[in-house]
Amino acid sequence: MKNKALLLIVLLFLFSCSADKTERELYEETTSSFTYKTYKATSSATVAPAVTLYNHELPDSVAPIKTEYAHLLLGYLWTISKKPAMAFAEADLAQESKDEDVRYLAQSLRSIAMYEQGWDTLAHEESLLAKRQLRKPHSGIQYEATVFYMMLGLAKVYEKDFNQSKFYWAGFANETGIHWPYQLTDAIADIQAKRMQQGLQKFKVLSQDPAVPESLRTVLAERITAIEEKGGDVNSSLFWPKLISALVLDELKKSSNTQIVSLVTMLEGIKEKMPAL
Numbered sequence: 483m484k485n486k487a488l489l490l491i492v493l494l495f496l497f498s499c500s501a502d503k504t505e506r507e508l509y510e511e512t513t514s515s516f517t518y519k520t521y522k523a524t525s526s527a528t529v530a531p532a533v534t535l536y537n538h539e540l541p542d543s544v545a546p547i548k549t550e551y552a553h554l555l556l557g558y559l560w561t562i563s564k565k566p567a568m569a570f571a572e573a574d575l576a577q578e579s580k581d582e583d584v585r586y587l588a589q590s591l592r593s594i595a596m597y598e599q600g601w602d603t604l605a606h607e608e609s610l611l612a613k614r615q616l617r618k619p620h621s622g623i624q625y626e627a628t629v630f631y632m633m634l635g636l637a638k639v640y641e642k643d644f645n646q647s648k649f650y651w652a653g654f655a656n657e658t659g660i661h662w663p664y665q666l667t668d669a670i671a672d673i674q675a676k677r678m679q680q681g682l683q684k685f686k687v688l689s690q691d692p693a694v695p696e697s698l699r700t701v702l703a704e705r706i707t708a709i710e711e712k713g714g715d716v717n718s719s720l721f722w723p724k725l726i727s728a729l730v731l732d733e734l735k736k737s738s739n740t741q742i743v744s745l746v747t748m749l750e751g752i753k754e755k756m757p758a759l
């Protein structure tokens with residue numbers, strides 16, 4: 483009898499170990515890891531002094547950078563670099579801000595990183611935590627508005643809500659002079675709504691626009707063919723979110739907003755100096 487009971491306990495233990503972990507368990511495992519804890523401590527100690535030094539060198543006519551916005555952008559850099567523990571750490575550091583907009587953006591960043599991990603249910607829950615939909619930032623400072631529109635535009639792209647996303651990209655375009663994210667999400671929204679002819683026409687215009695990144699123009703030409711031949715599904719994967727989030731970073735460094743250009747460059751330097759974990 484004792485042997486049977488022992489065997490049952492062993493089997494139950496093995497079953498519990500082999501069972502697939504939930505998204506919440508995977509997230510908690512990531513945010514309790516050595517990598518997360520070590521990186522968060524390092525970033526907490528490193529970013530603020532770097533931002534202070536950066537601000538000290540700015541002319542008086544330029545608004546100083548807030549540390550929490552540096553954490554948000556670093557989190558974005560880590561997300562597209564496929565380093566979720568670092569991205570979550572930066573989101574958590576930004577979440578400590580007293581600024582309501584920043585806390586909302588931190589939730590959006592966290593949901594984006596979750597989508598990148600394939601934790602769709604958890605990511606959607608995270609995106610719903612914000613009590614209200616912010617249409618525009620409270621701040622009139624250009625770099626803050628840029629980060630605001632970019633984060634929410636990306637969050638809606640990952641939610642595959644392209645119709646909402648394009649409104650944030652319109653604000654992003656006003657701040658940066660970068661228009662293709664709005665044009666692209668506008669076209670995808672048409673195709674998502676089965677307005678194939680309108681969407682394809684917008685794709686074709688984008689694919690021939692020299693202001694659009696060449697890699698995106700190439701992809702668009704391929705997608706046009708696929709949609710025309712097969713009625714391609716724009717909701718089938720993370721194809722568009724991953725493409726947009728990666729290209730936006732490169733475009734930020736070419737923006738007409740000189741402060742966001744220098745800020746991204748500075749943060750990339752910080753990122754490169756962080757310990758390899």
